[in-house]
Amino acid sequence: MATLSSLTPFLLVSSLHNAKQQSRVQILSTSSKPLAHVRPATATVPTSSFEGNGATFVQPPPFELRKSKPPSPVSPLASVVQSLPADGSSIPHDHVGHLPRIKNHSCIVAWFVIPIFPVFSVRGLEQLAVGSPLAVALPIVVVSSVSIRVSVEGLESSLFWNVYVQYWLQLSNRNWELVKIITSSGTESVVSLPDRKTKAGPILVAINPFKKVSLYGNDYIEAYKQGVDNRGRYDEEFAKILTKDALKFVAELQREFRSHIRYALECRKEAKRRYNEGALPGFDPATRYIREGEWVCAPVPPAVADRKVEITGPVERKMVINALNSGAKVFMADFEDALSPSWENLMRGQVNLKDAVAGTITFNDKARNKVYKLNDQTAKLFVRPRGWHLPEAHIFIDGEPATGCLVDFGLYFYHNHAPFRQTQGAGFGPFFYLPKMEHSREAKIWNNVFERAEKMAGIERGSIRATVLIETLPAVFQMNEILYELRDHSVGLNCGRWDYIFSYVKTFQAHPDRLLPDRVLVGMTQHFMKSYSDLLIRTCHRRGVHAMGGMAAQIPIRDDPAANEAALELVRKDKLREVKAGHDGTWAAHPGLIPACVEVFNNNMGNAPNQIKDAKRDDAASITEEDLLQIPRGVRTMDGLRLNTRVGIQYVAAWLTGSGSVPLYNLMEDAATAEISRVQNWQWIKYGVELDGDGLGVRVSKELFSRVVEEEMARIESEVGKDKFKKGMYKEACKIFKRQCTAPTLDDFLTLDAYNYIVIQHPKGPAKL
Numbered sequence: 001m002a003t004l005s006s007l008t009p010f011l012l013v014s015s016l017h018n019a020k021q022q023s024r025v026q027i028l029s030t031s032s033k034p035l036a037h038v039r040p041a042t043a044t045v046p047t048s049s050f051e052g053n054g055a056t057f058v059q060p061p062p063f064e065l066r067k068s069k070p071p072s073p074v075s076p077l078a079s080v081v082q083s084l085p086a087d088g089s090s091i092p093h094d095h096v097g098h099l100p101r102i103k104n105h106s107c108i109v110a111w112f113v114i115p116i117f118p119v120f121s122v123r124g125l126e127q128l129a130v131g132s133p134l135a136v137a138l139p140i141v142v143v144s145s146v147s148i149r150v151s152v153e154g155l156e157s158s159l160f161w162n163v164y165v166q167y168w169l170q171l172s173n174r175n176w177e178l179v180k181i182i183t184s185s186g187t188e189s190v191v192s193l194p195d196r197k198t199k200a201g202p203i204l205v206a207i208n209p210f211k212k213v214s215l216y217g218n219d220y221i222e223a224y225k226q227g228v229d230n231r232g233r234y235d236e237e238f239a240k241i242l243t244k245d246a247l248k249f250v251a252e253l254q255r256e257f258r259s260h261i262r263y264a265l266e267c268r269k270e271a272k273r274r275y276n277e278g279a280l281p282g283f284d285p286a287t288r289y290i291r292e293g294e295w296v297c298a299p300v301p302p303a304v305a306d307r308k309v310e311i312t313g314p315v316e317r318k319m320v321i322n323a324l325n326s327g328a329k330v331f332m333a334d335f336e337d338a339l340s341p342s343w344e345n346l347m348r349g350q351v352n353l354k355d356a357v358a359g360t361i362t363f364n365d366k367a368r369n370k371v372y373k374l375n376d377q378t379a380k381l382f383v384r385p386r387g388w389h390l391p392e393a394h395i396f397i398d399g400e401p402a403t404g405c406l407v408d409f410g411l412y413f414y415h416n417h418a419p420f421r422q423t424q425g426a427g428f429g430p431f432f433y434l435p436k437m438e439h440s441r442e443a444k445i446w447n448n449v450f451e452r453a454e455k456m457a458g459i460e461r462g463s464i465r466a467t468v469l470i471e472t473l474p475a476v477f478q479m480n481e482i483l484y485e486l487r488d489h490s491v492g493l494n495c496g497r498w499d500y501i502f503s504y505v506k507t508f509q510a511h512p513d514r515l516l517p518d519r520v521l522v523g524m525t526q527h528f529m530k531s532y533s534d535l536l537i538r539t540c541h542r543r544g545v546h547a548m549g550g551m552a553a554q555i556p557i558r559d560d561p562a563a564n565e566a567a568l569e570l571v572r573k574d575k576l577r578e579v580k581a582g583h584d585g586t587w588a589a590h591p592g593l594i595p596a597c598v599e600v601f602n603n604n605m606g607n608a609p610n611q612i613k614d615a616k617r618d619d620a621a622s623i624t625e626e627d628l629l630q631i632p633r634g635v636r637t638m639d640g641l642r643l644n645t646r647v648g649i650q651y652v653a654a655w656l657t658g659s660g661s662v663p664l665y666n667l668m669e670d671a672a673t674a675e676i677s678r679v680q681n682w683q684w685i686k687y688g689v690e691l692d693g694d695g696l697g698v699r700v701s702k703e704l705f706s707r708v709v710e711e712e713m714a715r716i717e718s719e720v721g722k723d724k725f726k727k728g729m730y731k732e733a734c735k736i737f738k739r740q741c742t743a744p745t746l747d748d749f750l751t752l753d754a755y756n757y758i759v760i761q762h763p764k765g766p767a768k769l
């Protein structure tokens with residue numbers, strides 16, 4: 001195998017493998033010193049396959065090299081760079097990732113055209129400055145033995161090809177193999193690729209007109225990992241979102257914060273290790289001064305002083321319009337638990353939010369002959385990006401999948417900050433909800449991300465505002481600290497109660513004395529839940545921000561008025577508890593619940609926008625660690641095990657097919673509620689729980705669970721119908737759910753494993769632009 005040891009300055013050009021189309025490509029940057037080693041991306045990439053061919057994905061190198069030293073003369077092609085369309089519209093999807101580094105004129109652009117497959121023609125090299133050697137990466141998918149023709153204008157000597165040009169092919173085992181130059185004459189060279197049935201690209205062409213190209217190996221290829229590589233589908237619609245500048249911003253965030261995020265996630269692991277060894281979460285003595293100190297967060301922006309009722313929902317187009325029109329004060333548009341994070345869902349969601357902020361969003365439901373558009377009065381938009389732990393496997397930055405939440409946040413912020421502040425935030429915003437944090441160090445990262453974004457946008461520090469969901473058990477001991485870190489950017493905390501229950505099990509996964517009763521029994525009247533809500537209200541009001549209530553899982557029941565009324569009554573009761581406790585607002589999962597929730601809050605708060613000053617809840621100051629950790633009481637039944645199983649499998653099946661929130665048995669189910677089903681089953685199986693009720697005395701075991709799964713799958717099939725069952729992904733869902741419930745150690749998140757099933761990378765075929 002060939003190896004290149006000399007990392008002399010070089011340029012990279014990339015091309016498209018869809019040779020039937022004319023394509024343009026950028027040469028990115030020069031480098032004059034050895035490139036830093038980057039960990040192979042495949043180590044962190046979920047297994048995924050190319051769409052269409054089903055082959056295991058072998059990662060092609062991205063095509064940007066980090067500039068290590070600014071070039072002395074400005075590239076003669078700087079003007080070409082400048083003239084690139086600002087929205088990236090003529091840039092093939094594989095290559096938008098190159099663009100973020102263009103800014104400092106350090107790169108040179110070459111265009112090249114692919115006339116017909118499999119002949120490639122590279123043009124523009126004549127414009128290279130004297131002395132610029134070149135490496136060209138052609139990320140093609142090789143079918144078998146083919147010839148390629150490279151035409152380099154301005155480099156006329158045939159000798160040149162034999163001495164200074166070399167071609168390598170990356171094989172499916174990721175090794176690089178030198179390929180043979182068959183003929184070279186004038187400006188052209190025909191190259192034969194090894195006669196192998198490989199579907200893996202790319203081809204690397206290295207050209208150094210002034211120095212013989214040395215042999216190289218995989219370490220050299222690490223260099224290609226510098227840059228942004230978009231592997232998601234790219235079309236005209238997504239091009240509005242995936243612009244070079246927006247991606248550049250995401251890449252900047254990723255580069256600036258990746259080590260902080262990695263550290264924070266390592267700290268989570270370390271905390272888990274301690275809890276697994278018997279430690280309990282508690283207040284941190286080192287930050288007592290923050291808890292006991294007198295300080296307040298920045299004043300609440302007038303635009304969101306009144307948040308009495310907030311609706312939540314996925315960023316699906318029709319739902320975005322319905323939610324904004326629902327009569328709620330706020331719509332929390334969800335990239336997180338209510339959304340299955342497929343590339344399509346995420347990018348469409350970004351398009352939908354952009355249109356929503358612009359006020360132009362419409363939806364034509366042809367089947368029902370109904371056009372949806374925004375009312376004059378709409379809810380204020382908050383956006384919930386994914387948690388820190390989720391990768392975005394369609395965008396690689398420097399060879400690693402981007403952090404999902406930075407992609408969600410970065411793209412949304414980049415495109416919407418200006419119109420949002422004008423039309424929605426009255427000079428403030430955009431507004432966010434931040435999920436699943438476990439420690440204030442994670443809030444600090446968000447705070448820094450916000451400051452970085454404000455700087456980029458040239459807006460005042462403190463413009464961006466966020467409400468943090470307190471939805472992990474460790475975070476309840478960090479509420480003051482979290483608000484403190486975000487004090488310039490905070491608009492409160494929210495009782496993310498479903499994830500909180502999930503987190504209770506997760507935190508105590510090695511504590512068999514803390515088993516949960518049936519999921520339906522873990523309500524807000526359990527002492528540990530009530531203590532959490534009360535302390536959250538006290539903490540927020542002391543710091544001058546909103547204390548938001550949580551989600552009642554009931555949704556309207558259309559075909560049964562009595563059951564519907566009963567469900568509504570449960571929602572009213574829950575909201576009454578919240579408003580009386582001092583919450584400033586609450587969540588509803590469905591537009592049909594908004595009037596009932598508004599009525600309860602209005603009746604109990606009158607015209608006041610919030611209770612920040614009126615419900616201090618100083619009585620909650622005495623809440624202790626024991627209160628917050630008290631073991632929930634109740635029975636564990638066979639029905640509970642069955643319901644968890646039925647709900648968990650159906651939820652995962654929906655998630656795999658693109659729906660992140662679904663109605664099941666008249667309740668809203670999303671990733672948080674499904675997590676409770678999963679971890680509770682795991683806990684009961686792991687510790688051989690003895691059941692109460694009908695199953696009295698029966699111990700939960702893997703064998704029992706297997707039988708339950710079989711029976712519940714049969715029940716699901718009869719409930720949804722054979723046809724839907726066959727077409728759906730119930731069997732795959734069952735496999736995932738069953739594995740997770742019986743795993744020797746508890747998976748951190750259901751969605752991390754399931755994500756592997758929904759990643760579809762698009763290495764071939766540029767978008768049709």
Ligand SMILES: CC(=O)SCCNC(=O)CCNC(=O)[C@H](O)C(C)(C)COP(=O)(O)OP(=O)(O)OC[C@H]1O[C@@H](n2cnc3c(N)ncnc32)[C@H](O)[C@@H]1OP(=O)(O)O
Binds near residue numbers: 313318334337663
């Ligand atoms: C634990 C947590 O993390 S909570 C936050 C995350 N979870 C959520 O946000 C869940 C949000 N809720 C939902 O997704 C939905 O309400 C579901 C999936 C539970 C039920 O949705 P559907 O099955 O569509 O309900 P249904 O058929 O009754 O809907 C009636 C209408 O209300 C709309 N609708 C329902 N829920 C919402 C919502 N949350 N936002 C906007 N519109 C909604 C539907 O689109 C439909 O509109 P249409 O009449 O114009 O066609």
Ligand SMILES: O=CC(=O)O
Binds near residue numbers: 337471495497500550
């Ligand atoms: O995200 C909200 C929750 O309840 O979980």
